[in-house]
Amino acid sequence: MPPSVSLPASWQYDVPTSGSTHLPPDAGYARALTNQGYGFEAAVADLIDNSIDAGADSVVVHFLRDSDRILSLLVLDNGHGMNDAELDQAMTVGRRRDYDGQALGMYGTGLKAASLSQARSLTVISRTKRSRATGRKLTAESIEDGFRCDTVEPGFAQQQIDTYDGLIEWHGTIVRWDHVRAFETVAPGQSEQFLSKAIAQLGMHLGLYLHRFLSNGLKLDIAVWDVSTGEEVDHNSVDPLDPFGYKVPGKAGYPKKFTAPVEGVGQVTLEAHIWPAKSNLAGFRQIGSIQDRQGFYFYRNDRLVQAGGWSNLRSPEGHLVLARIAVDLPSTPNEVFSLTVKKDGVEVTPAFTLGVEKATDESGTTFRAYLADAETAYREGASRSVIERAAVNEPGKGFDPKVKRAVREELPLKDDGPVRIDWVSLPDDRFFDLDRDNYVILLNRAFREDFNDGRRGGANDAPVTKTLLYLLLQDCFGLGRWERKRADRIEYWNSILLAAVHAQRERRNRLAS
Structure with missing residues (x-):
């Protein structure tokens, strides 16, 4: 047993200091940026969050290809744009800007981390109503070289803006990825197949996580351009993929709103839904495994940040696949809900799960009774017979x-x-x-x-x-x-x-x- 040590009372809960030293990040931090665990779809979604925060109502994701090679990816928007000073701030590694209460951005790292996790080169070109086209280029190598950010040649920046003048008329931004790692692994002759699958997966991800914005008027498209011909060879509009978009609920009386008393936050509303059994609607079956998609759907400022999971309340169970609960996170910072940097999950403290256990609706129905209703709907639906339809080949390129x-x-x-x-x-x-x-x-x-x-x-x-x-x-x-x-x-x-x-x-x- 260590000897007894007597400490002054002021030292028990606070460690005293005697000075400070400023320690700038090591240039090797660039390697950390490229290893943030972003998936391709989540990284693109992070860029579109920035477009929405910039006031854009139209966004286009462009794949650029040349013959059989996939070259680059661009995300273009008609938001308010950035001038030179604002662009320098946006490209500064480790700088966190101020966000208002309705912004989708949170940590200030998404543009750099999402981009450099997928590509070796990030270029941002932008213009505002009052400033000329300007651009900056960042690579992992330039970060290692003393956090250097290169200025894009002004003529090229303007040429890129002019190329997309149908979208960017007076103001907007282009985020461009070059040397995308996933593109460079595509074997010769496989680019068409890769793009078809990549666009389908990206469209599903964006349609799900941004479904509220798409339902409220955001125009989002995914297109493929052949740079050798200058022609658009594929174009897909992204439609909302509502995880609560059933026509008739699986049990009458739903959805119901439950109120959970969560210590440290206050009253949290849980909008509890029961899907109809055996539904083939895209919002039920096409957003991933229905086993994984049961549970809580957390939204932050209308942006979906977690699609399913029980957040330590319980384990996924087959008889609860019809149960989904929408939760809008509180707008004020708190210690109960913590959003991941990639905005693909929410960590909760036990205060949330304890509050859910005590949740009731206005008539006094408990959350546990809701789970029982969802289980009953599943069991009743499982006993119904369904006419088997013949399988078909999925429609691919050329179909809306x-x-x-x-x-x-x-x-x-x-x-x-x-x-x-x-x-x-x-x-x-x-x-x-x-x-x-x-x-x-x-x-x-x-x-x-x-x-x-x-x-x-x-x-x-x-x-x-x-x-x-x-x-x-x-x-x-x-x-x-x-x-x-x-x-x-x-x-x-x-x-x-x-x-x-x-x-x-x-x-x-x-x-x-």
């Missing part, structure tokens, strides 16, 4: 995201790859053709304007025509033998559709005259 989501919600999917649809040059006597080996529906480019009101369409144009053809033709892929009867069906469908498109063209010409 709303169509893709509807197919995923309504039908089971095969594992042998998506079906894509392209406008190509075909003989005059063909409305469509099939590339069965590569799972592609080929549409005759000569008729494209007929389905786009005389205008050149985008990558996901003519959604009704494309969807009808997909439904007709999806069973033509993945077959070992091409039957004569099936081939004949393709031939007479072509003849009838050609007659229809010519009739549509003649009608449009008559109306125009």
Whole structure:
């Protein structure tokens, strides 16, 4: 046992000091920035948080590609922009700016940490209504070189702004990642497949975590540009993916609002939902494992920061997969809720779980009774029979995201790859053709304007025509033998559709005259 030590009372709870020394961060801190544990989707979402804080109502995520290589990623917004001084502050490593109570930013590290965790080079170009285009470039090497930040050549900064003048007219910001690690690992010939999967996953993540903003008017798009041709080769709008977006609740009377007395915070509202059993809606099944998505959904200033989990209240259980609870975090700082730097989780103290155990709604119903209702809804739903539908190949590139989501919600999917649809040059006597080996529906480019009101369409144009053809033709892929009867069906469908498109063209010409 150590000898008894008698300390002055003032020393028991406070350690005295006798001076101080300023210790600037070591240049090796750059390596720490690249190892923050960000996933690709979470890193992009962090950039979009900055766009929203800057007042942007339109944001575009651009993948740049050249032939078969994926080159860069850009996040563009029409927010209020930054002048030289503000841009220097934003690019200063370790600097934390002041955030108002409604900001999505919190720690001041997201731009640098999120970007350098994914790419070896970060460039930010911006302009305001009152200042010219200006830019800064930061790399891990430049940080190690005495925290150096390079100034982008003014002519290039203006050229980048001019390239996106449809979005950035008077003010806005471009965040650009070059030498993206994930892109550099894509094997030759695999860029199309990589982009298709990456865009789908990114769209789902952004649609979920920003669903309240998207529902309230934020316009968010993901596009692919071919820099060699200057053409946009794919474009997808991100729609809200509401984790509480069912049409009819799994039990009458829900959702219910429970009030939890949380020491150190006060009254916390828990909006308790019960999903209908066996739902195929995207907000239930397409945001990850339904086992992992039960539990608490924490929001901070309308931004989802945790999608599921019981936060030490209990363990996930199969019979509670229909239970989801929305919790808006208090706007004032507190010791009960701690948000992770990546904004993908919330740490809570026991004060929260103790408060939840005591929560009741206005009629006196307990939170425990809610969990019992969710379990009952699950067990009753599990006993109902469901008509089995035949699996299909998922619609891929060329189909509007709303169509893709509807197919995923309504039908089971095969594992042998998506079906894509392209406008190509075909003989005059063909409305469509099939590339069965590569799972592609080929549409005759000569008729494209007929389905786009005389205008050149985008990558996901003519959604009704494309969807009808997909439904007709999806069973033509993945077959070992091409039957004569099936081939004949393709031939007479072509003849009838050609007659229809010519009739549509003649009608449009008559109306125009």
